[in-house]
Amino acid sequence: xxxSGMFADIPVDVGVVYEGERIRKENMYVExxxxxxxxxxxxxxxxxxxxxxxxxxxxxxxxxxxxxEGSSISFGIYVEVAGKQLEVDMEGVMERRIHDFCNWIExxxxxxxxxxxxLRVDKKSVKRGLTLVHVGKxxxxxxKSAMPIIEKIQITFITELDEVKGRYEQAVQVYEKRDARTRxxxxxxxxxxxxxxxxxxxxxxxxxxxxxQRYANxxxxxxxxxRAASKVxxxxxxxxIGKG
Numbered sequence: 001x002x003x004s005g006m007f008a009d010i011p012v013d014v015g016v017v018y019e020g021e022r023i024r025k026e027n028m029y030v031e032x033x034x035x036x037x038x039x040x041x042x043x044x045x046x047x048x049x050x051x052x053x054x055x056x057x058x059x060x061x062x063x064x065x066x067x068x069e070g071s072s073i074s075f076g077i078y079v080e081v082a083g084k085q086l087e088v089d090m091e092g093v094m095e096r097r098i099h100d101f102c103n104w105i106e107x108x109x110x111x112x113x114x115x116x117x118x119l120r121v122d123k124k125s126v127k128r129g130l131t132l133v134h135v136g137k138x139x140x141x142x143x144k145s146a147m148p149i150i151e152k153i154q155i156t157f158i159t160e161l162d163e164v165k166g167r168y169e170q171a172v173q174v175y176e177k178r179d180a181r182t183r184x185x186x187x188x189x190x191x192x193x194x195x196x197x198x199x200x201x202x203x204x205x206x207x208x209x210x211x212x213q214r215y216a217n218x219x220x221x222x223x224x225x226x227r228a229a230s231k232v233x234x235x236x237x238x239x240x241i242g243k244g
Contacts, residue, residue: 006141006145007138007141009134010105010130010134010137010138011125011128011129011130012105012106012107012108012128012130012134013106014104014105014106014138015104018103018105018106018107018108019103019202020103021103021107021109023109023120027122027123027124028070028121028122028123029064029069029070029121029122030067030068030069030070030071030073030120030121030126031071031072031073031118031119031120032072032073032117032118032120032159033073033074033075033117033118034117034118034119035118036072037072037074037075038168039074039076039164039165040075040115040116040168041076041077041114041115041117041168041171042076042077042078042098042113042114043077043095043167043170043171044078044079044080044081044095044098045078045079045081045091046082046086046088046091047080047081047082049151049152051082052080052081052082052152052153052154053154054151054152054153055137055140055153056155057132057133057154058136059131059133059136059156059157060160061157061159061160061161061163062159062160063133063159064121064126064131064132065126065131067159073159074165075117075119075158075159075164076157076158076164076167076168076171077117077155077156077157077158078155078156078157078167079094079095079143080153080154080155080156081094081143081150081152081153082150082151083150083151083152084151085149086149086150087228089225089227090228090229090232091178092220092221092222092224092228093221093228093229093232093233093238094147094150094232095114095220096113096198096221097143097147098110098113098139099112099113099198100198100237101138101142101146102135102139104138105125105135105138106125107121107122107124107125107126107130108121108130108135109122111202112218113218113219113220114171114175114219114220115168115171115172132157132159136157139155140154140155146233146236147232147233178222181222181224182222182223182224185212185213186213187211187212187213187214189212190211190212190223191242191243192240192241192243193210193223193226193241193243194209194223194226194227194229194230194238194239194240194241195207195210195238195239195240195241196208196210196216196221196226196237196238196239198216198221198237198238199218200237208221209241210222210223210226210238211223221238225238226238
């Protein structure tokens, strides 16, 4: 994929070729989240049809060009999706794809997940006109292309510190509620485990095996998430592994 076709209005290239791209400090225009901030998050939630404006992208706070070059910014990504076949159990799986799809954008690097995200944008991409609104458009189109069960999607980016802090606490509560669902389950309770190759853009030979008692190494994908992933994207990077 490139600026032709579905990304013709995006000022930088978009495609899987940019997965694994590293942006060094001397080349970055700005850093989003990362180790300097406790308050940072990415969260995806399933909503009702009337709660989602399809294709909507909102930026709360300054966009790239309004930020000081070389600075670090507290950051939040909030994705809301709607669809007749969507279930709350699918949220964690779809949320983890934010990592994949951000890394398809030339000059835009995404690391980690949940409340540990760390992103950088390259000086060259900002000079070419890349904005968070463009990032939102790319994510929306990639989500709907990869997961047709998503019928509506809207994305909010938060770069205003106080707003990030308030929403961060809400996101942590959602993560905790998801994790609580798998507590008490053991590996003997199930007939199948799941494999995950989502991180291969940065660790080409890596595969996680996910069981009720073992999350993926990223900490974001539980056994229940793996089960949901097989429904959301049967040919995707999370797959069944039969026991034995």
